[in-house]
Amino acid sequence: MNVLVTGGAGYIGSHMVLAxxxxxxxxxxxxxxxxxxxxxxxxxxxxxxxxxxxGPFVERLLEEHRIEAIIHFAARIVVPDSVADPLHYYLANTCKSRALFEAAVHAGIRKIVFSSTAAVYGNPISNPVGEDQTPMPVSPYGASKLMSEWMLRDAAAAHDLNYVVLRYFNVAGADPAGRSGQSTPNATHLIKVAVQTALGQRPAIEVFGTDYETRDGTCVRDYIHVTDLIGAHMCALRHLQNGGENAVLNCGYGNGYSVLEVLDSVKRVSGVDFTVNLSPRRPGDPAKIVAQADRIRRTLKWRPEHDNLDLIVQNALDWERRLHNRVHG
Structure with missing residues (x-):
């Protein structure tokens, strides 16, 4: 099958290309x-x-390479940045996705796997949060992704198009073979920032908010290993190849870890007791969000293999060392 991967030079996209x-x-x-x-x-x-x-460029690309399926990752993903510059996020995530979907329809593409986010749920009424819970995003990032989901749904209803929307929870870790990982400078992902701090690349790490109604006052998230996430995409692609129905599915394990629990894991795995500074909450951050993850297992026959926080941290740590050596020799 000929597959177009948008954003394939990025963190998750590069893992998709390898798979x-x-x-x-x-x-x-x-x-x-x-x-x-x-x-x-x-x-x-x-x-x-x-x-x-x-649009015209993408249509030519789809036709020239006889693309049969699109896996769409290209997006902006930093929640606080979306709050500070919402119009940029609506352009990058919503308007540009619309143009891509239109090009796909014109080129006769029948299969799309779309990278969405748990941020569409906002502050969930209950946890774990299932796909049937009404989306109520609290950030422009979440809203921009939800609007893209709606566009894809409506385009599929009007045209001969099938899709799987995958709502990511917190993606972390790196390829266990060391071929790819999170490489973006000034990244805001908690585990990446924490391992950089453990390696002495940052002087300290900030914890944003310690007064949430959670077990230790810090935000709770469902961390999924990037390799398992890519496995879900492969299952989604096969699902569409086999004539499977359109689906919107959570990508998470159903386990929640607080920020402080993640930092404890990084300290344990790295053997470094780094400095942690406590700071006020950031706008747009829900207190707790954990996936109800049974539907994806049932629908796609997805079976995660890396559901272990310390393993996720170890792979992230190994990649950060490789990346540092690549950049600094």
Missing amino acids: LLEAGERVVVLDDLSTGYRWAVPPDATFVSGDISD
Whole structure:
């Protein structure tokens, strides 16, 4: 199958490309390299530099490479940034996705796997949160993704198009073989920032909010290993290949860890007792969000293999060391 991966030079997209190539698929990566890296794209994949919002360009690309499915990762993903600059997020995540979906319809694409987020739920009424709970995003990031979900749903109803929407919870870790990982400078992902602090690349780490109604006052999240997340995408692609129905599915384990519990894991795995500074809450951060994850297992026959916080931290730590050596020699 010929598969287009948008954002395939980024953190999650680069892992997707590796998995597709291993499965014998032909992969084309479309990325503007605004946050991704050309070196993150394996040589066996075809790399094209460009913007997903350029409709005529994307249509030609889809037709030239005889693309049969699109896996759409390209997006902006930092919640506080979306609060500070909402219009940029609606442009990057919603308007550009609309242009991509239109190009896909014009080119006759029948299969799309879309990267969404648990941020569509906002502050859930109950945890774990299931797919049937009414989305109520509290950040422009979550809202921008939810609007893209709606557009895809409506396009599928009007055209011969099938999709799987995967709502990610907190993606972390790195390829266990050390081929890819989270490489974005100034990243805000908790585990990445924590391992950088453990390695002495940051002087300290800030904990934003210690007065939430959680077991230790800090935010609780469901952390999913990036390799298991990619496994879910592979299952989604096979689901569509086999004529499966459209689906919206949570991607998480159903286990929640607080910020302080994550930091304890990083200290334990790294053997370093680094400095932790306590700071006020950030806007747009829900207190607790944990996945109800039975539907994805039932629908896609997905079976995660890396549901272990210390393992996630260890892989992130190993990658951060490799990345540091790559950059600094």
